[in-house]
Amino acid sequence: MRYRSTRSEEKISAPQALLQGLAKDGGLYVPEMLPAPFIEYNSLRDLSYKELASFVLKRFLTDIPENDLKKLTDAAYTGTFDAKEIVPVKRMTDAFSVAEMFYGRTCAFKDLALSLFPYLLVWAKAQENDGKQILILTATSGDTGKAALEGFRDIPDINIMVFYPSDGVSPLQKDQMQKQSGNNVRVAGIDGNFDDAQSALKRIFMSGLREEASEKGVLFSSANSINIGRLLPQIIYYVWIWLQLRKNHSIGENERFNVVVPTGNFGNILAGWMAKEIGVPLGQLICASNENKVLTDFFETGVYDINREFYLTESPSMDILISSNFERFLYYVLGSADKVAAAMKALNKEGRYAVSEEELADALGEITGGWASSEDMKRAIKAVYESYDYLMDPHTAVAYAVYHRLRCEGKIERHSHTVIISTAHPYKFPGIVAEILGLDETGTPYDVLRRIEKKTGIPIPFQLGDLEMKEKRFIDIIGKDDVADAVSEYMDDIMNIRMRNE
Numbered sequence: 001m002r003y004r005s006t007r008s009e010e011k012i013s014a015p016q017a018l019l020q021g022l023a024k025d026g027g028l029y030v031p032e033m034l035p036a037p038f039i040e041y042n043s044l045r046d047l048s049y050k051e052l053a054s055f056v057l058k059r060f061l062t063d064i065p066e067n068d069l070k071k072l073t074d075a076a077y078t079g080t081f082d083a084k085e086i087v088p089v090k091r092m093t094d095a096f097s098v099a100e101m102f103y104g105r106t107c108a109f110k111d112l113a114l115s116l117f118p119y120l121l122v123w124a125k126a127q128e129n130d131g132k133q134i135l136i137l138t139a140t141s142g143d144t145g146k147a148a149l150e151g152f153r154d155i156p157d158i159n160i161m162v163f164y165p166s167d168g169v170s171p172l173q174k175d176q177m178q179k180q181s182g183n184n185v186r187v188a189g190i191d192g193n194f195d196d197a198q199s200a201l202k203r204i205f206m207s208g209l210r211e212e213a214s215e216k217g218v219l220f221s222s223a224n225s226i227n228i229g230r231l232l233p234q235i236i237y238y239v240w241i242w243l244q245l246r247k248n249h250s251i252g253e254n255e256r257f258n259v260v261v262p263t264g265n266f267g268n269i270l271a272g273w274m275a276k277e278i279g280v281p282l283g284q285l286i287c288a289s290n291e292n293k294v295l296t297d298f299f300e301t302g303v304y305d306i307n308r309e310f311y312l313t314e315s316p317s318m319d320i321l322i323s324s325n326f327e328r329f330l331y332y333v334l335g336s337a338d339k340v341a342a343a344m345k346a347l348n349k350e351g352r353y354a355v356s357e358e359e360l361a362d363a364l365g366e367i368t369g370g371w372a373s374s375e376d377m378k379r380a381i382k383a384v385y386e387s388y389d390y391l392m393d394p395h396t397a398v399a400y401a402v403y404h405r406l407r408c409e410g411k412i413e414r415h416s417h418t419v420i421i422s423t424a425h426p427y428k429f430p431g432i433v434a435e436i437l438g439l440d441e442t443g444t445p446y447d448v449l450r451r452i453e454k455k456t457g458i459p460i461p462f463q464l465g466d467l468e469m470k471e472k473r474f475i476d477i478i479g480k481d482d483v484a485d486a487v488s489e490y491m492d493d494i495m496n497i498r499m500r501n502e
């Protein structure tokens, strides 16, 4: 299968799409044609997660021989998750379940894609066979950086450098990055916010440094969710969720189920939509936002408008105004790269674009939106803990709050079953969880976690608990104008180490 840009007729192979990340015209790569529905219960019900992974991906990555793909998915999902099902689906009532995606190495759902993505990239690199070193450059507001560092740690011929806003991540997230192990990793805090980090990297991608690096034998690439290699692995778990619901009789043979997805960059819910296209019987797909509700407003009005206040919330991974992957959905809805290019140009210039009434109706036929305030979110954590003895993280709670409201308003189909996508372990956000449980919030994040553990009986995941005693390795904070120099320096180190080894 070939991949095409959302903004022009540019088409390339899967390995090239994986290596380049972003199309030259600024667009994102999408499968040239989505496979016809091929998901079928009886032949899939007994597969393990990794077997299912290769079964689904072989339709999208047709260039990888099936046996090789099996080895990749096997390596990606062996020993990397703390739950044998990889994504356990917990049935709460007849009406809803929670799909828990936080058993990976960083306790957030990004581990599901970032455990496999490095293997796909290594495969792509082998196809190109150019002997280059890859340098992954990533800006993070918290979760992506750590998940990418863990995914790429100690993989030969690939190096990774992560930049985070030194004051914009939680203390626990900062520890996760500063204490990162691995011989091919580097991390720096920047004296600026997430946008400064992201813009600095974008400038590097478009600067002479990229060319210079290429001549020296280093290829720049990205681990952000614009890469198709981040998106495809996310389709797998929607198939998995369906199989679990069928097996535990939450839904019957001809029944559909709904999902509510806490959304930031629109990658997760887009993968759900693609799963529906390949045959997973999804009913309503609901995109849940926090106060940064650009998407909810779009689904209400057909206008995407980022000229608005930006809120820092307790669900920081959803604090995004430019949802990159929405461009892919728009491409499928509008059915025209020219129209997408025009919309993106308007977004860039005026910070807004609008679609027609008909186009909006088409979009709403696929996905709808809703949002929850910080108060709604907190009430949801408290209510679900009290009613079901179940603790949610703030992102998951935004999704639950949206679900609860829509259900009360009669906007969820009666007698249908709904799955709340749980994107992070509640212990990644000890401060807010302690506040809601009425516990003392003082001390280190680990002190707070111990208090929560004592009260709830939920054990602290080792991925978080082990951090306390680890040494800080990367404490550098650099100016936002020094990012290119830092990249340059690391590039030279990479080449020196390589020469020494040869």
Ligand SMILES: *Cc1c(COP(=O)(O)O)cnc(C)c1O
Binding pocket: 108, 109, 110, 143, 144, 225, 262, 263, 264, 265, 266, 267, 268, 269, 317, 318, 395, 423, 424
């Ligand atoms: C990244 C992230 C999200 C948002 O996912 P998108 O695919 O960007 O929509 C939601 N919750 C958590 C915990 C995340 O890390």
